[in-house]
Amino acid sequence: MIKQFLAGLAVLAGTSPVALMAQDDIEGQIDALLAEMTLEEKVGQLTQYSSFWDATGPAPQGGEQEEKFEQVREGRVGSMLNVVGRDEVRAVQELAVEDSRLGIPLIFGYDVVHGHKTIFPIPLAESASWDIDLIEQSARIAAVEAAAQGLNWTFAPMVDISRDPRWGRVMEGAGEDPYLGARIAVARVKGFQGDDLSADDTIAATIKHLAGYGFAEGGRDYNTADFGTVTLHNVILPPFKAAVEEADVRTAMNSFNILNGVPATGDAYLQRDLLKEAWGFDGFIVSDWASGREMIDHGFAAGPRDAAELAIEAGSDMDMESYIYRDHLAGLVESGAVDMAIVDDAVRRVLRVKHELGLFKDPYRYVDDPDQEDILMSPDHRAVALDVAKNSIVLLKNKASLLPLKGGEKVALIGALAADKDTPLGNWRAAGETGTAVSVVEGFEAAGVSFTYREGAAVEVGEAGFPQPVVVNTTDRSGFDAAVAAARKADKVVLVLGEDGLQSGEGRSRSDIGLPGVQQELLEAVHAANPETVLVVMSGRPLILDWADANVPAIVQAWHLGHESGHAITSVLTGDHNPGGKLPMSFPRSVGQIPVYYNYMMTGRPGPLENEVFWSHYNDLPNTPLYAFGHGLSYTGFNYSGLEITQGGRSVTVSVTLENTGDVAGTEVAQLYLRDPVASVVRPVRELKGFEKVMLEPGESTLVTFELTDAELGFYDPYGNFKVENGDFEVYVGGSSAADLGGSFTWSSN
Incomplete structure (x- = not known):
């Protein structure tokens, strides 16, 4: 027993067990424990x-x-x-x-991804809030609830950058940008781990998946990935590095994909050279589910024994459900194929995190208090979930100010998802109970909106629960006539369409990311009956909304918002909450455009060239996305003016005046983008390097200031070396990545 063992150590140390447990010398305690462990116990x-x-x-x-x-x-x-x-x-x-x-x-451990019992918006939706404090608070509540149920480790946050919305796991990340992704990664880790990991309401976080998982070819989950080292160091790795260096994340998970032909679980460069040595990570790495054994399928390992040797040598410390360490690691050490020092280092890392969690002082610290579970789904937690949900909604389009709805209007509420109490919970709903979300119908009822509800067309799913497959090609049009009739009689239509909660997430890649089933037909039929149509999109990824953008006057991106979904959506539609969300991922015009993202590299033939075909473009489609990264409208207007650039010492200050030009209070996310037009490595046309979320009353203005230092001006070369080069820079500030208010400066480190 642990107390008996500690008593034995206490005799060796010449002190009492209580004093030994209270000592700050964790490494000394680990040394003593390692000395007592057999090889089998270490494995x-x-x-x-x-x-x-x-x-x-x-x-x-x-x-x-x-x-x-x-x-x-x-x-x-x-x-x-x-x-x-x-x-x-x-x-x-x-x-x-x-x-x-x-x-x-x-x-x-457990997948506490976007809430535990109280379900928050999916991470991609939370990222659309661009509210770092709210995101940290969401993770904090998830940790408190998970800890109340005995858990002390989450396999979150996923910090993979991805540019392909076909990949189902975009719902679990922060989108396409490394700067925003890094800020959010730090916030989520801090939320889970708190200020004191040994407290009984904090849990260890896991950054995943190291590295490049979000670049799966074709957006097909578990597929191979291929990218250059400039992309690796400048796009993929920054959120991982920030989580280690700024938030002291305690665990990391390797990924299923290969990098330069080497499966991540067997990649010493990623795990040892970068994570553990260059970044100073002293927590432990856990493999993804069976990824150690899967190196055999990759064609990298000859068998389970070979896979075990490759994984432990590369720095993968803990094996999740692969059994390769259990069955082969001891034999590898005994044969001399694996040095005991490597095993000891891995064990030390695991024991260190257990010590930091306080488990050696009290193994039952997470299960002792019978009142802990009283906090699950508490009113305070649901209030925060509502706040996060409202701030995650993005107003994509609002022609002729069709929104917000006005009192006295007769509204036809159409779409099976409007009454769905399960879909808003999204994927990775942890311990959340099926069918417990507030639906839009319930939200309308609670707010006193005068409406008539019609289902229209269902989104069929397989048997409820993970990991059952989802059926996306329903042909049921039985509700069309009733929906169209209701639309004709209404002043306005609110049509709720999109994806079921299990149509995105792990293993949920889609080749066609339009509205599933016959929902597009329903949209067109309802719009023809009443052009005053508001489209509310529930989805776990950007969908193809080109027809809707061309025809529907108002479009609201509502994602999968968690337990308080219906109240949040209703609040935005009625104007009780002025939307301020901004897209963390570009929306493509068609699948053929993918990948489309804002921070692309300029080609040698950028164009456009008039009356000329030999430049980089499509013959049938603009190069630009349908909705740009950072895009999001409000019920008020914002004006940017007076951009000033001031250099001093080792930094550049950029300031701009932001004014609310409308009649209602609103929140704007002011975004700063940088371009390095000439460098030793080709740089993106724009890169997000700062943002500030600002609330302004009607007619109010404020000065928004950004500071650029070496961290923002520099970049990584193909070999992973960070460089800051002298030269000219361009800067743009505005409400999206398409900002046109700009200036320039010349940087010199001399």
Whole structure:
């Protein structure tokens, strides 16, 4: 037992067990523990299993289940995932602490991605708020609720940058930009880990997936990825690096893809050279689910034993559900193929995080308080979820000020998703209960909106729950006539269309990202009956909305907003909340445009050239996205003027006057973009290097100031070296990446 072991260590150390546990010398305690561990017990700390039995029920009998049960009792398991609830966690923890020889506690992990019991907007939606404080608060509440159910580790945040909305996991990230992605990565890690990791309401965060997972070819999940080192260092890695250096993230997860032909789980450059050595990361790395064994399928490892050797040598510390360490690592050490020092380093990293979580002082610290679960889905938590949801909504279009809805108007509310209480929860809903979101119908009812509801066309899904497949090609048009009739009788139509909550997420890639099923037909039929139509889009990714943009006067991007979805959407539609969200990802005009993103590199033939075909373009489509990165409208207007650039010392200050020119208060995200037109490595046409979220009353103006330093002016060369070069720079400030208010300056470090 752990107390008996500590008592033994105390004798060696010449002090009491209590004093030993209270010592700050964590590394000394780890040294002493490592000296007592057998090779099998060390391998156990590097082995993670998913939940394999009802922990509060009888022990499993026979087969692999019983074998895993016994391994926990023997101290040959270091972590469990998907064990949720105080009673469940305690039961498994007791096996490890009370029955194993050394009593080393387990660490319990779970996918707490956008809330735990209280479900918040999906991460891509939260990123549209551009509100760093709110995003951190969302993660803080998720951590508090997860900890209340015995969990102390989350496999979040996903900090992958992606430019392809076909990839289902764009819903789990912060979009296409590394600067915004890095700011959000730091906020989420701080939210999960808090100020004191040893507190019983904080959990260890995981940055994933190292690296390049979001660049899967064709947007097809788990597919191969191919990109250059300039992209790696300047686009993909910045959020990972920021999370390590600015937020001290405690764990990282490697990815399924290859980099330069090497699977990430076996990539020493990523895991040892960069993460652990160059960035000073002293937490531990966990493989993604079975990614160690999958190196065999990649054609990189000859078999499980080879995969184990490649993974541990490369720096992958803990093996998730792959069994390659469990079955082969001890033999590799005994044969001399793997140095014991490498294993000890991996074990040390795992034990260090367990110490930091306070598990050695009290293995049951996350399950002791019977009142902890009272905070789950508390009114305070739901109030924050509502605030985040409202701030995540993006007004894409509002021709002739069709929105907000006006009192006394008769509204036809159409679309099966308007009454859906499950879809708004999105994917990765953690411990959230199915069918518990506030629907738009319920939101309208609560707000007293005069409306008639018609389903129109359903979005069919497979059997409820992850990971059942989703059926996207419904042909049911039975509700069309009733929907069209309701539209004709209404003053305005609110049509809620989009994706079911399980049509995006892991394994949910789509080749056609238009409105699923017959929803496009419904949109066109309803619009023909009543052109005063507002389209509300629920989705986990940017969809193709080219027809809607050309024909529908008002479009609201509502994502999957979590438990308070219906109230948040209603608040925006009625004008109770003035939308201020901005897109964290470009919306393409067609699938053929993908990838389309704002921070592209200029070609040698940029054009446009009049009456000439030999320049980089499509014959049938503009190069620009339908909606640019950073785009988002308001019910008021904002004007940018008086841009000034001042140089002094080692920085450049850029200031601009921002004015609310409308009749209502509103929030604007002022964005600064930089261009380095001539450099030793070709730089993007624009790069986000600063943003400020500002609330202004009607007619009010304020001075918004940005500071540019080496961190913003520099870039990484193909070899990963950071460089700041002298020369001319262009700067643009405005409400999106298409900002046209600009200036220039010359930078010299001399």
